[in-house]
Amino acid sequence: xxxxxxxxxxxxxxxxxxxxxxxxxxxxxxxxxxxxxxxxxxxxxxxxxxxxxxxxxxxxxxxxxxxxxxxxxxxxxxxxxxxxxxxxxxxxxxxxxxxxxxxxxxxxxxxxxxxxxxxxxxxxxxxxxxxxxxxxxxxxxxxxxxxxxxxxxxxxxxxxxxxxxxxxxxxxxxxxxxxxxxxxxxxxxxxxxxxxxxxxxxxxxxxxxxxxxxxxxxxxxxxxxxxxxxxxxxxxxxxxxxxxxxxxxxxxxxxxxxxxxxxxxxxxxxxxxxxxxxxxxxxxxxxxxxxxxxxxxxxxxxxxxxxxxxxxxxxxxxxxxxxxxxxxxxxxxxxxxxxxxxxxxxxxxxxxxxxx
Amino acid sequence: xxxxxxxxxxxxxxxxxxxxxxxxxxxxxxxxxxxxxxxxxxxxxxxxxxxxxxxxxxxxxxxxxxxxxxxxxxxxxxxxxxxxxxxxxxxxxxxxxxxxxxxxxxxxxxxxxxxxxxxxxxxxxxxxxxxxxxxxxxxxxxxxxxxxxxxxxxxxxxxxxxxxxxxxxxxxxxxxxxxxxxxxxxxxxxxxxxxxxxxxxxxxxxxxxxxxxxxxxxxxxxxxxxxxxxxxxxxxxxxxxxxxxxxxxxxxxxxxxxxxxxxxxxxxxxxxxxxxxxxxxxxxxxxxxxxxxxxxxxxxxxxxxxxxxxxxxxxxxxxxxxxxxxxxxxxxxxxxxxxxxxxxxxxxxxxxxxxxxxxxxxxxxxxxxxxxxxxxxxxxxxxxxxxxxxxxxxxxxxxxxxxxxxxxxxxxxxxxxxxxxxxxxxxxxxxxxxxxxxxxxxxxxxxxxxxxxxxxxxxxxxxxxxxxxxxxxxxxxxxxxxxxxxxxxxxxxxxxxxxxxxxxxxxxxxxxxxxxxxxxxxxxxxxxxxxxxxxxxxxxxxxxxxxxxxxxxxxxxxxxxxxxxxxxxxxxxxxxxxxxxxxxxxxxxxxxxxxxxxxxxxxxx
Numbered sequence: 001x002x003x004x005x006x007x008x009x010x011x012x013x014x015x016x017x018x019x020x021x022x023x024x025x026x027x028x029x030x031x032x033x034x035x036x037x038x039x040x041x042x043x044x045x046x047x048x049x050x051x052x053x054x055x056x057x058x059x060x061x062x063x064x065x066x067x068x069x070x071x072x073x074x075x076x077x078x079x080x081x082x083x084x085x086x087x088x089x090x091x092x093x094x095x096x097x098x099x100x101x102x103x104x105x106x107x108x109x110x111x112x113x114x115x116x117x118x119x120x121x122x123x124x125x126x127x128x129x130x131x132x133x134x135x136x137x138x139x140x141x142x143x144x145x146x147x148x149x150x151x152x153x154x155x156x157x158x159x160x161x162x163x164x165x166x167x168x169x170x171x172x173x174x175x176x177x178x179x180x181x182x183x184x185x186x187x188x189x190x191x192x193x194x195x196x197x198x199x200x201x202x203x204x205x206x207x208x209x210x211x212x213x214x215x216x217x218x219x220x221x222x223x224x225x226x227x228x229x230x231x232x233x234x235x236x237x238x239x240x241x242x243x244x245x246x247x248x249x250x251x252x253x254x255x256x257x258x259x260x261x262x263x264x265x266x267x268x269x270x271x272x273x274x275x276x277x278x279x280x281x282x283x284x285x286x287x288x289x290x291x292x293x294x295x296x297x298x299x300x301x302x303x304x305x306x307x308x309x310x311x312x313x314x315x316x317x318x319x320x321x322x323x324x325x326x327x328x329x330x331x332x333x334x335x336x337x338x339x340x341x342x343x344x345x346x347x348x349x350x351x352x353x354x355x356x
Numbered sequence: 357x358x359x360x361x362x363x364x365x366x367x368x369x370x371x372x373x374x375x376x377x378x379x380x381x382x383x384x385x386x387x388x389x390x391x392x393x394x395x396x397x398x399x400x401x402x403x404x405x406x407x408x409x410x411x412x413x414x415x416x417x418x419x420x421x422x423x424x425x426x427x428x429x430x431x432x433x434x435x436x437x438x439x440x441x442x443x444x445x446x447x448x449x450x451x452x453x454x455x456x457x458x459x460x461x462x463x464x465x466x467x468x469x470x471x472x473x474x475x476x477x478x479x480x481x482x483x484x485x486x487x488x489x490x491x492x493x494x495x496x497x498x499x500x501x502x503x504x505x506x507x508x509x510x511x512x513x514x515x516x517x518x519x520x521x522x523x524x525x526x527x528x529x530x531x532x533x534x535x536x537x538x539x540x541x542x543x544x545x546x547x548x549x550x551x552x553x554x555x556x557x558x559x560x561x562x563x564x565x566x567x568x569x570x571x572x573x574x575x576x577x578x579x580x581x582x583x584x585x586x587x588x589x590x591x592x593x594x595x596x597x598x599x600x601x602x603x604x605x606x607x608x609x610x611x612x613x614x615x616x617x618x619x620x621x622x623x624x625x626x627x628x629x630x631x632x633x634x635x636x637x638x639x640x641x642x643x644x645x646x647x648x649x650x651x652x653x654x655x656x657x658x659x660x661x662x663x664x665x666x667x668x669x670x671x672x673x674x675x676x677x678x679x680x681x682x683x684x685x686x687x688x689x690x691x692x693x694x695x696x697x698x699x700x701x702x703x704x705x706x707x708x709x710x711x712x713x714x715x716x717x718x719x720x721x722x723x724x725x726x727x728x729x730x731x732x733x734x735x736x737x738x739x740x741x742x743x744x745x746x747x748x749x750x751x752x753x754x755x756x757x758x759x760x761x762x763x764x765x766x767x768x769x770x771x772x773x774x775x776x777x778x779x780x781x782x783x784x785x786x787x788x789x790x791x792x793x794x795x796x797x798x799x800x801x802x803x804x805x806x807x808x809x810x811x812x813x814x815x816x817x818x819x820x821x822x823x824x825x826x827x828x829x830x831x832x833x834x835x836x837x838x839x840x841x842x843x844x845x846x847x848x849x850x851x852x853x854x855x856x857x858x859x860x861x862x863x864x865x866x867x868x869x870x871x872x873x874x875x876x877x878x879x880x881x882x883x884x885x886x887x888x889x890x891x892x893x894x895x896x897x898x899x900x901x902x903x904x905x906x907x908x909x910x911x912x913x914x915x916x917x918x919x920x921x922x923x924x925x926x927x928x929x930x931x932x933x934x935x936x937x938x939x940x941x942x943x944x945x946x947x948x949x950x951x952x953x954x955x956x957x958x959x960x961x
Contacts, residue, residue: 031960033578151849163388168372211796222409224394224402225405226406227395227402228394228395230395231403241406244358244931245576245579245584246579247410270391270658271392273388277380277384280380284380286374289361289362291363298372312387
């Protein structure tokens, strides 16, 4: 036990906790004008997430990888069930209610999917047609079901696994080109039939925000105004006019970084970026005992990094608004829990190396 | 056991870590630069946008200045009015908004659409007035559920009200909303759409003083336009108070006498030229214009053949009839065509230029001199005087006594009337002047026409023996208790000898006090001088008369011009009753009651 504590990556854990606490403070600010109690819910979720973290942390890595496929298929089944239920009782969304608590199962898919993908990647050296199709099917299954939920953000994030695999593995140029064309076709298909009008509008407005100033480009413009007007040191906690007079949309979720930018300024943004940087940077300095662990860490970290980048880019108008939250900081229990579970696996992998 | 599962080469792992680290550093530096660019370099730009987001400058309408009578009784003032405004910026579903606006304002959605269309060029956050005088129940309903209707705002503003309703309506005039065309013009530069502007009467004449100075408010608002706090405020300044010479008591008294008549009355204080009463009947309630008027209301008022919106005292043109004999007498005496010894025999009719001209008294007045001719309003005497005189000379004296040109009273839209002469006839009808026409003009008929205010000015000039007053309604204008404008009485001397005025006045005195045509105006203890006029009208084609019964339609207009007392005169008055018939029977006794009222109130009777 003493060894566990000694070799546990305490700094990463503390930094993750710090991000969540910063998140709660900002969720309080975001909900302040309407006296919302989201920050209390997020505190409860943080406790749940920490419990989840330690439970998963206590599991043997072997056990985790062994059961990954079962969990993956189980989640697919639940998602399919939700889709069917949604078709029957029109309008059911990605939220699945467990008693009083809303559960967003789509958020959890990334963990077993990353594990299954890592296990699969061990089995081949180079991406061949056969393996390529297998990988695509593994990723496309949940993406397809999540798009039907519909949850554009999460399905988009899951796509990030494909380029990470390609970067980690040797790939024949022909397959690379084919996959690019395939991605393009998928994008077009989703654009023309899979997207709701509001989602399409968001992307159009991203292309030309000032033209849609009062309608669909509104969010991007308001977010940029919030961040830009914050300046070096911000307008002060609970004193941001964009946040407090509710010009900023989705303040506690997608645009939480805009609240930081406005109320706490560039200095705090730099601090936040630095925390994220340290967390990511430490993840690439590790030792491991099996290749699947290596692949899992790269896949899962890559996903967090991808989500982080898109969220930040969205807030400063460099990416369309797709409903993608800031990992560990934004409001959202399922997302928080799933990230903590994923981190539990990573930190456990890092410890195992020292223990043996 | 574990290492056996590890097959990746250390070089590959090292390379992966290195590439990842480089990628991480590059990406984070990129993000940092992007934030630096927005937050530090473009900070000013975004800060301005943020301020623009939350601040709004709101115009605060200034209450209009009051119009008060000489005793400072308010004739035109302001009351609280709730206005429904629409803010387009906050409209989510225009169709729904139109339905709501229609429900709140009781106007149909197309009408509301038309109002909104007028404000196309205004910014999206501009408050478009949809309805004035919103019912209190609607105000409470909207304000209590403001969150549901972010696009609607209730404004509390002063609105114009006239406590005495129709009383002095044509003096005060009315105000109404400024039009887009006016806003584009030079006069409209201080106004915004939705502002009110004086349209007639005193409201128009003294608009620059009455309108006040707008205030403004800088407020902090949230995204639903709900005011969070007031940042700064410049208070609106109420318009100046316009004090009139009008005597409300007298005005009301005369209007009460006039309920069954249409026509005009003017009463002037001869010491100052100030108008004490100005009546024009029928009239209207000016308040309907300060509220929103529907088309039917407007058509009813504007197409009424009795012309309630016309100030007959200033704009009505009538034949002066026998009243003109006063000017004939003055001209004849001054130009020495006649003197006290001149006599004319009236047998009821006389032939001039081959045509028979009648006196109103078919039996004849017998031998008449200038005084008795005025007393009895003998046509034959004045026909003969006219025959001796030239039309140009008559026209010159008519103009000298104020006919044919605006009286200069401080009211808009005054009519000039017409003093005919040969040049006028040649210009308009391409015909020379016939001597027979001069005979008609001599008794105030023919093409000559006048407004009541001109005759008031004329009789005032007679009363003062040639000291022609400038007629005015304004006494002074006060701003915040300080006098900023005061009217100084102005008189101009008419070049007619005082003894000639004295002779004419003697005639006018006898009209009332010696069994003359105006004997019904006599009051014991007051020396009233006056002249009746019963002027034929040409009623055939005038739609004005279609509402009247056939016999009344051809009734002549009744004039009575007068002043009192004979020496040191105080008041001059003109009474005109349209289609009143015999002036001695109707206009003169009405004048007597007005004198009775005024002099009794002043303690002079």
